[in-house]
Amino acid sequence: MNCCIECFVDPEVKSIISSSKTIGNCDFCHKQDVPVLDIDMDSIALTDLVNLFDGLLDVYTESTNLPDNYPRHKINMLKNILHDDWYIFNCDADTIHRLLVGICKERYESEPNLFNFPVGIVELSQEDYLNQFSIMRTYDWEDFLAEIKTQNRFHTDMFNTKVMDQFFEPMRKTLKKGSVFYRARICTNEKGFSPNEMGPPLAGVATAGRANSEGISRLYLADSIETTLHEIRAAAYDYVTVGTFCLHEDIEIVNFTMIDKISPFFGIDFTQQAINLKHLRRIGLEISKPLRRHDSPLDYLPSQYICDYIKSQGYDGVEYASTMYPVGFNLAVFNKAKLECVDAVVYDVQSLSYTYKRLSRPHGS
Numbered sequence: 001m002n003c004c005i006e007c008f009v010d011p012e013v014k015s016i017i018s019s020s021k022t023i024g025n026c027d028f029c030h031k032q033d034v035p036v037l038d039i040d041m042d043s044i045a046l047t048d049l050v051n052l053f054d055g056l057l058d059v060y061t062e063s064t065n066l067p068d069n070y071p072r073h074k075i076n077m078l079k080n081i082l083h084d085d086w087y088i089f090n091c092d093a094d095t096i097h098r099l100l101v102g103i104c105k106e107r108y109e110s111e112p113n114l115f116n117f118p119v120g121i122v123e124l125s126q127e128d129y130l131n132q133f134s135i136m137r138t139y140d141w142e143d144f145l146a147e148i149k150t151q152n153r154f155h156t157d158m159f160n161t162k163v164m165d166q167f168f169e170p171m172r173k174t175l176k177k178g179s180v181f182y183r184a185r186i187c188t189n190e191k192g193f194s195p196n197e198m199g200p201p202l203a204g205v206a207t208a209g210r211a212n213s214e215g216i217s218r219l220y221l222a223d224s225i226e227t228t229l230h231e232i233r234a235a236a237y238d239y240v241t242v243g244t245f246c247l248h249e250d251i252e253i254v255n256f257t258m259i260d261k262i263s264p265f266f267g268i269d270f271t272q273q274a275i276n277l278k279h280l281r282r283i284g285l286e287i288s289k290p291l292r293r294h295d296s297p298l299d300y301l302p303s304q305y306i307c308d309y310i311k312s313q314g315y316d317g318v319e320y321a322s323t324m325y326p327v328g329f330n331l332a333v334f335n336k337a338k339l340e341c342v343d344a345v346v347y348d349v350q351s352l353s354y355t356y357k358r359l360s361r362p363h364g365s
């Protein structure tokens with residue numbers, strides 16, 4: 001039986017399959033003439049693949065062997081965990097099951113229950129382990145939110161920064177000198193703004209944003225003119241000046257679009273990564289969540305806290321998905337001097353298109 005590179009999204013697994021240098025048809029996703037690996041024939045590539053998955057499977061314990069106090073809502077079938085929580089496979093849960101059974105044949109013979117019954121992570125019930133290795137220690141995101149909103153804003157111990165540090169490395173991205181980004185400002189007439197008026201608000205008067213507390217100035221940019229027009233929520237018949245910003249030097253940023261796609265084979269301890277997947281996903285949502293007009297400035301606190309911490313670790317900024325224009329991304333740069341506005345062009349917004357969904361009728365009607 002052949003599996004192929006199209007069955008997976010994980011770069012490490014894809015590279016192992018490609019190393020077998022065989023083109024053929026896949027027996028799992030049925031793609032044709034693609035790089036494949038025969039999982040019934042001994043090879044170095046197959047051994048490498050089995051070793052990768054063996055390490056990951058060691059994280060999980062069949063539910064009947066979990067401690068009595070193990071939270072039952074935290075058990076699930078292995079195929080569902082691999083489908084829902086990890087970014088490894090490019091197929092449905094049942095195909096994942098067939099792939100795993102095919103690749104990890106010996107493991108399946110010795111521990112069939114691991115594949116066929118719900119599993120959990122023993123360490124999730126161990127307070128000491130969580131205190132040491134979980135980003136949220138023994139707390140939930142909601143506890144952290146309440147803490148920095150209402151109790152302790154600057155010195156909370158709930159967020160385990162030492163653990164978070166190791167996840168920044170696989171999200172690190174270098175933006176090259178000469179790269180171009182865009183920033184838009186709505187203007188009152190078609191004369192618009194000059195390039196030297198396109199920078200961020202000055203420190204001291206900047207209002208709070210996703211990546212900055214009130215008074216701290218950050219340069220918010222987008223990858224394209226379309227993204228920046230969506231991000232400032234330009235209305236019909238607005239005049240908008242779009243500034244083109246060019247990077248003076250290479251900068252290192254944390255790319256939050258990768259936060260739920262970190263390979264389990266990057267080199268982080270499997271169990272430490274597994275127990276933090278839920279927290280990482282929540283942080284990713286928090287950084288890129290759409291901001292509504294009537295949101296309280298306190299709602300920005302978690303992402304401001306994380307962005308300030310990233311700055312303290314020497315990074316130059318953060319990248320996150322645009323919720324206003326899903327194919328685009330945004331950038332918050334901590335030091336505006338790393339870029340220069342080299343051009344500014346005025347646009348006239350001709351029309352908008354709205355996408356919406358029906359929720360409910362107001363109460364009482």
Ligand SMILES: [Zn+2]
Binds near residue numbers: 005007026027029030
């Ligand atoms: Zn395939």
